[in-house]
Amino acid sequence: MAELAGRVALVSGAARGIGRGIAARFAAAGARVALIDALPDVHDVAAAIRSAGGMALSCCADIAEEDELEVALAGIEEEWGSVQILMNNAAVMPTGPLHETAIADFERCLAVNLRGTFLLSRAVIPGMLAAGRGCILHMASVTGLLGLPGLAIYSATKGALIALTRAMSTDYARYGIRVNSVSPGTIDTPMLHDFVAAQQNPAELLRQFAEMHPLRRIGQVEEVAEVCLFLASDRASFVTGSNYVVDGGLSVRGEQPQDESQLNTQES
Numbered sequence: 001m002a003e004l005a006g007r008v009a010l011v012s013g014a015a016r017g018i019g020r021g022i023a024a025r026f027a028a029a030g031a032r033v034a035l036i037d038a039l040p041d042v043h044d045v046a047a048a049i050r051s052a053g054g055m056a057l058s059c060c061a062d063i064a065e066e067d068e069l070e071v072a073l074a075g076i077e078e079e080w081g082s083v084q085i086l087m088n089n090a091a092v093m094p095t096g097p098l099h100e101t102a103i104a105d106f107e108r109c110l111a112v113n114l115r116g117t118f119l120l121s122r123a124v125i126p127g128m129l130a131a132g133r134g135c136i137l138h139m140a141s142v143t144g145l146l147g148l149p150g151l152a153i154y155s156a157t158k159g160a161l162i163a164l165t166r167a168m169s170t171d172y173a174r175y176g177i178r179v180n181s182v183s184p185g186t187i188d189t190p191m192l193h194d195f196v197a198a199q200q201n202p203a204e205l206l207r208q209f210a211e212m213h214p215l216r217r218i219g220q221v222e223e224v225a226e227v228c229l230f231l232a233s234d235r236a237s238f239v240t241g242s243n244y245v246v247d248g249g250l251s252v253r254g255e256q257p258q259d260e261s262q263l264n265t266q267e268s
Contacts, residue, residue, distance in 0.1 A: 002030030009031040010036065011034070012087065012116065016191070017221060019035075021224065022225045023056070024048075025226065027054030031055075033049065033055065038090075082127030082130070083127060083134075088117040088136070091112055092113065093109070097150065114160055121136055125172070128172075133177065134176065134178070136177065136179045137182060138179075138180075141184060142251050158183070178231075178237075180239060181242075182224065184246045188219065206218070213247065213250045214249030
């Protein structure tokens with residue numbers, strides 16, 4: 001169903017994991033998808049989307065750097081016009097106790113997770129205002145709702161995105177711009193597998209991740225992408241200011257992991 005046909009969608013952090021899945025799903029729904037990522041792999045993802053019959057262009061840029069973003073966005077606008085759907089997905093995730101977190105890691109996390117979201121949103125909103133409609137989605141996390149060990153800085157940025165969603169929705173609803181966020185739990189991504197592969201018993205750790213969730217399994221990228229597609233589509237025309245939790249029930253379970261070996265690991 002081409003429910004996003006003719007719309008220009010911008011997805012940040014689209015080279016891997018959840019971002020890649022969202023870009024592919026938006027393209028399959030008929031959107032012209034612009035992919036931004038600091039990883040050059042983003043070009044291969046765009047090529048794969050085009051090979052599957054979708055419309056995609058790619059930009060290798062650091063979303064925390066305003067100059068790089070300006071160049072990327074100028075290219076998108078020249079090719080396709082203004083962005084109508086923005087998926088703020090790019091993020092980094094430092095782990096470990098707060099007192100052991102390097103200042104550089106703290107600053108990078110804020111730069112990508114918050115500054116990048118701010119810069120991209122600020123850049124596309126004028127076009128949405130001119131059009132009288134638009135959709136902005138922020139990729140938050142269940143860690144923005146729960147206190148999970150070893151994720152203080154990351155959790156702070158994700159909690160901030162949920163608050164930002166609410167505030168932005170009140171600012172722009174009158175102009176036809178909807179703003180929502182999505183909070184995944186543990187999702188089957190390359191980052192998750194890289195993490196467990198470095199542990200002593202990867203299979204056991206994956207079992208523990210699954211058991212943390214009341215649905216007793218790890219989520220799939222496609223399940224997050226489907227929620228994002230719904231929120232970006234006209235099916236969600238009366239939805240704004242909401243945080244959609246896609247975590248297999250983890251946030252309502254009540255039982256918390258006790259150590260860093262059971263971290264909720266997601267890839268943006």
